Amino acid sequence: MVLLRSEADVDDWCRSHQEPRGEVLPLAHVWQLAQAWYGDRMNPDFRGRSIDSAHAIFREVGLDSNFWLG
């Protein structure tokens, strides 16, 4: 996942790296996602992430497109 300055820069990046365009999130939204995804990573009870629990996290932070849930 690559840091860029703007949506326009994403298009340029995809062209120059010959990569398809995926989803673009503001950095503040990524902070929300990081907290939900990684907050329990060093909890002694952490036992990995099932697909269902991953989907639940995406929904929790408002990511409900096919890109995340497909």
Place this chain on the structure above:
Amino acid sequence: MITSLTDQDWQVRLAIYHFFVEHERPPSVGEMATALDIDLESVRRVYHRLHRGHAILLEPGTDDVRMANPLSAVPTPYRVQINGRWLFANCAWDSLGIPAMLASDARIEATIDGGAPVRYAIEGDKLQAGDRFVVHFPVPFHDWYDDLVHT
């Protein structure tokens, strides 16, 4: 993503994370065997089970940890200063994953396509980013584990 890992496997995984954060690099199999007082071969098997279960990522054909998400064993464009240490994150998302995982303030230095470093921070649970940044996720979630380095 979740395979039949044992409680001991998960305990080794957690010990890898603690060592990684403490030493700014992942532990070798030998270091983990010594730290946990487990024989070398058993620890090696755990490393490879954790790799197959996507709990860590090993360098191909080795016992060396390349990733323990969000931590990277190799230099990347995302460097995180946290609790007096410098840690590399695997990607832009993981640069925020490290302060999320450690529940600590952090300063992040990132480069965009090899340009001059840009900085952002987590302070008191809030993102401080002077400029507006975005993160591009090129790969849909269901393909993330096909090639973690590329993802």
